[in-house]
Amino acid sequence: MQKKRLVSGMRTTGSLHLGHYEGTLKNWVKLQNDYDCLFFCAVWHAFTDRLKIDRLPQIIEEMVIDWLSVGINPEKTIIFRQSALLQHAELSTILSMFTPLGWLERCPTFKDEVRDEETHERVSLGKLQYPVLMTADVAVYKAESVPVGRDQLPHLELSREILRRFNSNYGEIFPEPKEVLSDCPCLPGIDNRKMSKSYNNSIELRETEETLKSKIHLMITDPQRVRRNDPGNPDVCPVFAYHKIYSPLRLEEINSGCRTAGIGCRDCKNILFLAINEILEKFRQKRFEIEKKPGLIKDILMHGEKKANEIAESTMTQVRKVLGFIE
Numbered sequence: 249m250q251k252k253r254l255v256s257g258m259r260t261t262g263s264l265h266l267g268h269y270e271g272t273l274k275n276w277v278k279l280q281n282d283y284d285c286l287f288f289c290a291v292w293h294a295f296t297d298r299l300k301i302d303r304l305p306q307i308i309e310e311m312v313i314d315w316l317s318v319g320i321n322p323e324k325t326i327i328f329r330q331s332a333l334l335q336h337a338e339l340s341t342i343l344s345m346f347t348p349l350g351w352l353e354r355c356p357t358f359k360d361e362v363r364d365e366e367t368h369e370r371v372s373l374g375k376l377q378y379p380v381l382m383t384a385d386v387a388v389y390k391a392e393s394v395p396v397g398r399d400q401l402p403h404l405e406l407s408r409e410i411l412r413r414f415n416s417n418y419g420e421i422f423p424e425p426k427e428v429l430s431d432c433p434c435l436p437g438i439d440n441r442k443m444s445k446s447y448n449n450s451i452e453l454r455e456t457e458e459t460l461k462s463k464i465h466l467m468i469t470d471p472q473r474v475r476r477n478d479p480g481n482p483d484v485c486p487v488f489a490y491h492k493i494y495s496p497l498r499l500e501e502i503n504s505g506c507r508t509a510g511i512g513c514r515d516c517k518n519i520l521f522l523a524i525n526e527i528l529e530k531f532r533q534k535r536f537e538i539e540k541k542p543g544l545i546k547d548i549l550m551h552g553e554k555k556a557n558e559i560a561e562s563t564m565t566q567v568r569k570v571l572g573f574i575e
């Protein structure tokens with residue numbers, strides 16, 4: 249049976265952390281078997297909230313290396329840079345004409361950010377247009393499926409409305425993309441706030457054994473558990489939130505150990521360190537193999553961009569024709 253086509257991107261804002269892995273990449277790796285996947289570095293989207301990205305070429309290269317090291321397979325999957333496929337920009341411009349301003353202003357991700365006059369002056373047009381560019385990213389490949397977290401559902405609904413509006417004027421050119429929902433286990437940062445590079449609280453995919461160990465030992469625990477003998481409450485402890493993902497078989501033991509002060513935080517963290525390190529060690533080994541082959545990433549991108557270009561160009565030829573740009 250013909251597989252459905254699925255498109256997804258990741259913004260090139262910096263190095264990847266465990267949140268990217270648990271929330272996105274792990275899912276991408278699985279999706280490769282059931283869909284014809286295209287995964288891209290969302291280079292333009294990365295600029296919606298910053299004007300400069302230092303070392304962008306290196307960020308892209310490292311991002312692709314990290315994708316491969318966690319199991320993205322360039323033999324199955326098309327990997328490319330959004331910035332190398334100008335058809336995304338062309339289609340985004342066209343679709344922006346089909347998008348009423350009100351739809352974009354009402355989009356929750358935008359509305360939440362632009363609350364007052366001051367932020368209104370600061371937020372870019374690109375940010376407002378973010379969902380239009382996303383729509384183009386997907387539609388230019390006529391993809392039927394997009395993996396999203398629940399929070400991104402409004403974006404996808406907007407995409408469908410934009411494409412419906414295009415189709416109702418020009419015929420069934422674009423399929424309406426459907427969500428492939430993934431339950432994204434929420435990983436807090438080591439300080440129990442949202443994991444984010446800007447809070448400096450993330451666990452990176454490229455941690456060494458030493459930096460991983462020190463980060464885990466810096467993690468916040470239940471603040472009520474001051475002394476070794478104080479019982480703790482795992483429900484408020486970020487270490488336990490990680491155990492839910494990384495130590496599923498020992499969860500009950502850790503849970504009751506914490507509540508009865510049977511286990512100390514140091515040992516509890518050590519169990520976590522070993523579990524995460526085992527995973528990161530696999531990535532390190534794979535990365536080591538990839539880095540032995542200079543030029544590999546450039547070749548993969550060149551190959552992926554050639555394939556993506558064929559699909560995107562064929563869609564755009566059709567779009568240019570129906571709009572009357574070419575005959």
Ligand code: TRP
Nearest residue numbers: 255256257258259290293382385
């Ligand atoms: N918005 C996504 C993110 O925040 C990146 C992205 C851009 C994307 N275009 C897309 C995801 C199209 C899925 C489909 O990382």
Ligand code: SF4
Nearest residue numbers: 480485487506513516
């Ligand atoms: Fe957190 Fe583990 Fe300490 Fe309990 S024992 S407070 S779960 S680190």
